[in-house]
Amino acid sequence: xxxxxxxxxxxxxxxxxxxxxxxxxxxxxxxxxxxxxxxxxxxxxxxxxxxxxxxxxxxxxxxxxxxxxxxxxxxxxxxxxxxxxxxxxxxxxxxxxxxxxxxxxxxxxxxxxxxxxxxxxxxxxxxxxxxxxxxxxxxxxxxxxxxxxxxxxxxxxxxxxxxxxxxxxxxxxxxxxxxxxxxxxxxxxxxxxxxxxxxxxxxxxxxxxxxxxxxxxxxxxxxxxxxxxxxxxxxxxxxxxxxxxxxxxxxxxxxxxxxxxxxxxxxxxxxxxxxxxxxxxxxxxxxxxxxxxxxxxxxxxxxxxxxxxxxxxxxxxxxxxxxxxxxxxxxxxxxxxxxxxxxxxxxxxxxxxxxxxxxxxxxxxxxxxxxxxxxxxxxxxxxxxxxxxxxxxxxxxxxxxxxxxxxxxxxxxxxxxxxxxxxxxxxxxxxxxxxxxxxxxxxxxxxxxxxxxxxxxxxxxxxxxxxxxxxxxxxxxxxxxxxxxxxxxxxxxxxxxxxxxxxxxxxxxxxxxxxxxxxxxxxxxxxxxxxxxxxxxxxxxxxxxxxxxxxxxxxxxxxxxxxxxxxxxxxxxxxxxxxx
Amino acid sequence: xxxxxxxxxxxxxxxxxxxxxxxxxxxxxxxxxxxxxxxxxxxxxxxxxxxxxxxxxxxxxxxxxxxxxxxxxxxxxxxxxxxxxxxxxxxxxxxxxxxxxxxxxxxxxxxxxxxxxxxxxxxxxxxxxxxxxxxxxxxxxxxxxxxxxxxxxxxxxxxxxxxxxxxxxxxxxxxxxxxxxxxxxxxxxxxxxxxxxxxxxxxxxxxxxxxxxxxxxxxxxxxxxxxxxxxxxxxxx
Numbered sequence: 001x002x003x004x005x006x007x008x009x010x011x012x013x014x015x016x017x018x019x020x021x022x023x024x025x026x027x028x029x030x031x032x033x034x035x036x037x038x039x040x041x042x043x044x045x046x047x048x049x050x051x052x053x054x055x056x057x058x059x060x061x062x063x064x065x066x067x068x069x070x071x072x073x074x075x076x077x078x079x080x081x082x083x084x085x086x087x088x089x090x091x092x093x094x095x096x097x098x099x100x101x102x103x104x105x106x107x108x109x110x111x112x113x114x115x116x117x118x119x120x121x122x123x124x125x126x127x128x129x130x131x132x133x134x135x136x137x138x139x140x141x142x143x144x145x146x147x148x149x150x151x152x153x154x155x156x157x158x159x160x161x162x163x164x165x166x167x168x169x170x171x172x173x174x175x176x177x178x179x180x181x182x183x184x185x186x187x188x189x190x191x192x193x194x195x196x197x198x199x200x201x202x203x204x205x206x207x208x209x210x211x212x213x214x215x216x217x218x219x220x221x222x223x224x225x226x227x228x229x230x231x232x233x234x235x236x237x238x239x240x241x242x243x244x245x246x247x248x249x250x251x252x253x254x255x256x257x258x259x260x261x262x263x264x265x266x267x268x269x270x271x272x273x274x275x276x277x278x279x280x281x282x283x284x285x286x287x288x289x290x291x292x293x294x295x296x297x298x299x300x301x302x303x304x305x306x307x308x309x310x311x312x313x314x315x316x317x318x319x320x321x322x323x324x325x326x327x328x329x330x331x332x333x334x335x336x337x338x339x340x341x342x343x344x345x346x347x348x349x350x351x352x353x354x355x356x357x358x359x360x361x362x363x364x365x366x367x368x369x370x371x372x373x374x375x376x377x378x379x380x381x382x383x384x385x386x387x388x389x390x391x392x393x394x395x396x397x398x399x400x401x402x403x404x405x406x407x408x409x410x411x412x413x414x415x416x417x418x419x420x421x422x423x424x425x426x427x428x429x430x431x432x433x434x435x436x437x438x439x440x441x442x443x444x445x446x447x448x449x450x451x452x453x454x455x456x457x458x459x460x461x462x463x464x465x466x467x468x469x470x471x472x473x474x475x476x477x478x479x480x481x482x483x484x485x486x487x488x489x490x491x492x493x494x495x496x497x498x499x500x501x502x503x504x505x506x507x508x509x510x511x512x513x514x515x516x517x518x519x520x521x522x523x524x525x526x527x528x529x530x531x532x533x534x535x536x537x538x539x540x541x542x543x544x545x546x547x548x549x550x551x552x553x554x555x556x557x558x559x560x561x562x563x564x565x566x567x568x569x570x571x572x573x574x575x576x577x578x579x580x
Numbered sequence: 581x582x583x584x585x586x587x588x589x590x591x592x593x594x595x596x597x598x599x600x601x602x603x604x605x606x607x608x609x610x611x612x613x614x615x616x617x618x619x620x621x622x623x624x625x626x627x628x629x630x631x632x633x634x635x636x637x638x639x640x641x642x643x644x645x646x647x648x649x650x651x652x653x654x655x656x657x658x659x660x661x662x663x664x665x666x667x668x669x670x671x672x673x674x675x676x677x678x679x680x681x682x683x684x685x686x687x688x689x690x691x692x693x694x695x696x697x698x699x700x701x702x703x704x705x706x707x708x709x710x711x712x713x714x715x716x717x718x719x720x721x722x723x724x725x726x727x728x729x730x731x732x733x734x735x736x737x738x739x740x741x742x743x744x745x746x747x748x749x750x751x752x753x754x755x756x757x758x759x760x761x762x763x764x765x766x767x768x769x770x771x772x773x774x775x776x777x778x779x780x781x782x783x784x785x786x787x788x789x790x791x792x793x794x795x796x797x798x799x800x801x802x803x804x805x806x807x808x809x810x811x812x813x814x815x816x817x
Contacts, residue, residue: 245613375618
């Protein structure tokens with residue numbers, strides 16, 4: 001009792017005063033430990049039913065650790081409409097948001113952050129506005145300027161960057177005027193062989209689909225370096241960890257009066273055909289944290305308090321990673337008339353894409369990752385397989401007839417479970433621990449009435465078993481053929497949450513018009529995005545050649561190259577082409 | 581009691597040290613999210629002449645779990661008689677026979693340095709053993725610190741005669757070649773070592789052993805020989 005108390009109090013005190021304050025209050029942040037994130041989207045103006053493509057860059061002053069997970073949130077002024085978690089490789093990732101057809105017309109905010117960034121000032125969280133129009137809004141009440149603005153001045157923008165003498169790549173196009181369904185070529189050249197390593201992304205999209213006020217990666221970093229948008233650091237009372245090995249799920253245990261409860265043990269299980277368990281102890285502020293690997297992706301997680309903790313009077317709450325405390329930022333300038341016209345055209349174009357089922361993107365299937373369940377034991381000492389025996393009416397009968405280590409005396413509420421230790425052959429003094437379809441439960445009664453036909457298997461691990469500092473006087477795992485049905489009576493004893501798997505990268509599938517047959521195909525090509533290359537890397541050469549084909553849509557297109565060199569220098573270049 | 585008080589103080593001292601070192605965040609994370617060991621609580625006392633353990637006292641050590649996670653700062657002992665790794669829980673002082681299938685490797689800190697053990701699957705029956713790494717490169721040499729009962733010693737206790745097992749180290753050596761095949765080295769001599777290599781390499785191994793004037797008569801000379809043969813085989817490739 002006392003040793004535990006000392007350890008928990010020591011750990012809690014340690015957490016309370018640890019660096020940068022885990023509780024985030026007073027210790028000044030070391031800038032080198034701060035992370036920043038930039039998201040290059042293919043367009044800023046889209047129609048519901050399209051993909052918003054993105055390439056993400058994470059950078060910090062820290063040579064060593066970097067987060068391996070980032071969170072993207074798409075919201076309007078009322079609610080979060082979508083969110084996703086993405087896995088980063090060397091600080092970058094790519095993917096897409098499918099914009100649901102039902103999204104209403106208006107400005108949306110795309111937020112990007114890592115868990116580690118949540119401990120920093122709110123201003124360090126990446127935010128940008130995109131405008132999404134519902135394609136069924138025939139006469140949307142769009143906020144707009146009456147004047148028609150001149151065409152975008154991309155050259156000036158590029159010029160302003162070179163004024164800052166930032167290293168840049170040279171972007172050249174084979175032809176500035178290209179016919180429809182014709183091949184175009186882009187060359188990216190690095191004048192400096194030292195600056196070729198890095199991650200870059202490139203888009204070729206209608207010029208009206210981008211907002212001049214959205215910052216390029218160069219502007220964004222330049223502004224950050226000058227301490228732009230300073231917000232006074234808020235007092236944050238929550239520990240945020242850098243997610244390098246997995247995602248971290250946090251929560252709090254409170255009593256019936258809402259007060260934090262320290263020193264309680266929270267158990268985490270996943271419904272599975274394996275006996276699995278993780279646990280975490282609450283600190284003096286009632287907080288607990290779990291580090292979760294890919295085993296928990298796309299699964300329902302069951303949280304409960306350890307049986308001895310008096311669960312009936314306490315609540316477990318889990319924190320939502322995608323919940324952002326600060327309000328939706330005021331939308332930028334209204335759209336200009338060019339953009340209003342563009343929306344109207346794009347609504348028709350996207351309708352054509354839908355009618356012809358024109359899809360230009362597919363999700364990359366990631367190679368199956370090896371998952372490591374947090375097993376309580378590697379292999380059960382005994383496994384009862386119902387198929388190997390004559391069917392029996394219930395688990396009482398099965399245990400007493402077929403499982404030598406487990407005897408049940410009495411029935412229902414009066415049932416007493418006796419387990420014999422496999423090593424000493426002596427009865428264990430306490431009731432064994434029960435796992436119902438992989439989930440630790442203090443109430444196995446609903447499972448005892450199941451017949452052989454309902455069961456997948458029963459495992460008994462008849463040992464005095466220890467996991468971490470938890471003791472189990474024998475373990476019994478009952479697995480059923482229909483966990484969703486059989487576990488239902490027990491569900492109210494748990495707090496549950498779903499963990500989505502990280503969003504996969506997207507493949508951009510480029511049509512090819514190399515011969516006349518392809519060129520004269522009756523199938524329309526209504527691509528507004530002529531090219532999206534989210535992960536460009538240089539090989540041995542200082543030059544990269546990219547090619548693309550124009551679609552059936554004419555107009556001015558802007559080629560945008562953004563990215564980050566390995567040395568952390570931002571790159572932004574633009575060129576304009578005309579499709580006739 | 582005093583021990584826990586001390587541990588609590590150490591934690592507190594650590595905390596103030598960490599508070600000026602942001603770089604220690606990883607360490608903090610490791611502490612909070614440290615993985616858990618699993619195993620059976622056992623009593624392994626045995627009246628015998630000779631020890632079940634490769635080292636008499638508890639050693640500081642680390643365990644690498646099958647998931648690759650590292651669990652540090654443990655009191656460990658390897659029981660060569662039962663081929664089990666035993667962990668002493670610092671709170672309860674329970675001895676826990678760790679579930680060997682959940683462990684990939686472990687290390688023990690000795691006065692002479694750290695020794696590393698890996699879980700090896702060896703025939704027959706694909707049996708799993710914990711073996712000490714003696715040399716690791718493209719070719720690897722392992723020693724299974726096996727302890728066997730070699731006889732009985734009859735002791736009279738008052739009016740009774742009691743048979744007490746005699747336990748002695750009987751190490752076994754294994755060679756893991758570049759292809760990952762593990763073969764037992766039957767004896768500590770050059771011929772057995774050569775036979776442990778794949779057939780197509782044996783001629784080269786003999787040649788290298790001759791060139792380096794390899795003489796094997798104990799563990800140290802075996803390690804030296806494997807190192808030279810490994811270097812020679814790598815050079816030829």
